[in-house]
Amino acid sequence: MGRAAATLFAREGARVVGCDLDKQSGEETLRLVRQTGGQMIADNECDLAKPGHVAKLVDLALTEYCRIDVLYNNAAMAWFGWVPEMAHEMFRRTIVSELDIVFWLSQAVWPHLIAAGGGSIINVASKAAKRANPLLPSVAHAAAKGAVISMSRQMAAEGGKHGIRVNTISPGVVRSKQTEPWLNDPKWHEYALSQMFLKRVGEPTDIAWCALFLASDESQWITGAEFAVDGGSTA
Numbered sequence: 001m002g003r004a005a006a007t008l009f010a011r012e013g014a015r016v017v018g019c020d021l022d023k024q025s026g027e028e029t030l031r032l033v034r035q036t037g038g039q040m041i042a043d044n045e046c047d048l049a050k051p052g053h054v055a056k057l058v059d060l061a062l063t064e065y066c067r068i069d070v071l072y073n074n075a076a077m078a079w080f081g082w083v084p085e086m087a088h089e090m091f092r093r094t095i096v097s098e099l100d101i102v103f104w105l106s107q108a109v110w111p112h113l114i115a116a117g118g119g120s121i122i123n124v125a126s127k128a129a130k131r132a133n134p135l136l137p138s139v140a141h142a143a144a145k146g147a148v149i150s151m152s153r154q155m156a157a158e159g160g161k162h163g164i165r166v167n168t169i170s171p172g173v174v175r176s177k178q179t180e181p182w183l184n185d186p187k188w189h190e191y192a193l194s195q196m197f198l199k200r201v202g203e204p205t206d207i208a209w210c211a212l213f214l215a216s217d218e219s220q221w222i223t224g225a226e227f228a229v230d231g232g233s234t235a
């Protein structure tokens with residue numbers, strides 16, 4: 001999803017600053033964006049779960065492009081386990097890697113968005129925040145993503161006077177590195193489809209289009225909102 005967004009944002013003229021813990025994948029994203037004439041730089045050594053790395057990433061953006069207008073908080077990592085077996089360490093690690101990273105990066109860019117006269121923060125939550133899944137041991141993931149939605153609303157309330165808009169996208173099941181193994185299980189795939197009015201799994205670009213709109217001035221009167229991009233799964 002991050003790659004799809006980077007590609008689309010760059011195509012629309014954005015100067016993109018990216019990062020990916022998976023260095024090889026991050027470098028491939030960089031190559032693909034530049035190949036199509038897009039402007040992008042990346043720090044593919046950056047672990048967003050480490051505040052020191054976050055500060056370095058923000059510095060990179062400011063050094064290269066002098067300002068920040070949009071923050072797309074897409075990266076996340078979750079650990080899964082059924083309630084009786086879920087180790088607390090895994091639970092905490094999920095909260096850090098899905099919730100704290102959104103807070104840290106938002107806090108780090110906040111003064112720079114104010115300096116730019118406002119901007120747009122787009123946080124990625126999940127259908128899991130709103131609809132439980134008996135086939136997926138997602139207790140920590142659901143907790144983290146639910147908190148992303150409520151935290152975003154509070155950020156919107158605090159950001160309004162600075163012209164900072166904060167919105168959330170909650171994707172349904174989208175084909176990606178994270179979901180590919182589950183989607184290969186027919187039982188899981190069928191269950192996901194059974195929830196959707198539009199009978200197909202999402203593609204990363206389905207989410208990127210919504211993010212692009214929320215990043216643009218066309219959404220200038222939208223803040224504190226949560227967008228279900230899920231084929232109807234939570235309607």
Ligand SMILES: NC(=O)c1ccc[n+]([C@@H]2O[C@H](COP(=O)([O-])OP(=O)(O)OC[C@H]3O[C@@H](n4cnc5c(N)ncnc54)[C@H](O)[C@@H]3O)[C@@H](O)[C@H]2O)c1
Binds near residue numbers: 002101127177
């Ligand atoms: N795929 C789905 O069905 C689905 C559904 C709902 C929500 N989401 C959310 O959408 C977002 C994107 O998911 P995806 O399916 O594209 O996942 P993905 O695993 O395919 O990609 C996530 C990328 O983020 C990177 N990343 C993770 N933690 C990082 C960190 N701490 N620092 C730097 N990079 C990090 C990973 O290396 C990976 O390249 C996530 O927030 C995810 O929770 C996904």
